[in-house]
Amino acid sequence: MPVQRQIVDPSKFNGEREYPYELRPRDFEAAMQDVYDFLFDVNTNLVQKGLKRLDDMMRPAALSGLISDMLTASLARHSRTLTENSFHNGHPDLVVQGRYTNDAVKSGSDGVEIKTTRKSGGAVDTHGARDQWMCVFVYSVDTETEPAAERRPLRFHEVYLSYVTTGDFRRNERGELGTRTATLDRFGVAALRANWVYLDKTGTVTA
Secondary structure, eight states, rough: OOOOOOOOOOOGBOOOOOOGOOHHHHHHHHHHHHHHHHHHHHHHHHTTTTOHHHHHHSOHHHHHHHHHHHHHHHHHHHHEEEOOOOOOOOOOSETTTTSGGGGOOBHHHSSEEEEEEESSOOOESSSSSEEEEEEEEEEOOOOOOSSGGOOOOOOOEEEEEEEEEGGEEEEEOOSOOOOOOOEHHHHHHHHHHHHHEEEOOTTOOOO
């Protein structure tokens, strides 16, 4: 069975909200489609060689990191004012062009942090509570359909973009070997969900 190509549904975008930093719904549409097209090309090549799809090969955390990096790079290409933060592991992922020297900042305030998760609703762990514009992409991966050749492609179902503050987070207890994290509390999550960019719950599969 040939690999399916996923297509972003432009009718699922929120055209009634305001976007920071001159962002537009079509910037998000282009970034999401870039991910879809990449996975289609890669998975077509893999399947033709009798190998598993990339979605099936990669560990969930690694796949999430890859998608996050791709979305960041693509949004930087399509955005009018934002570019990638060139500081390694700097915050936020996208910064306003020309605002920081060499577009690099370890911890800045002008830009957008990109997160990806398989958790519906957008609640995602972060490395720390900050005042920031945070964008969360929620996606699903079909890991259950059998035979595997008939599995549906990775799909984005929700995108949220909201300004959050340190007061919107709850701190998570650090395990013996874990790193301290923070997650939006129920009020922060409610605010995030109210500021949705894209919602398409049709065809949701178990992640």
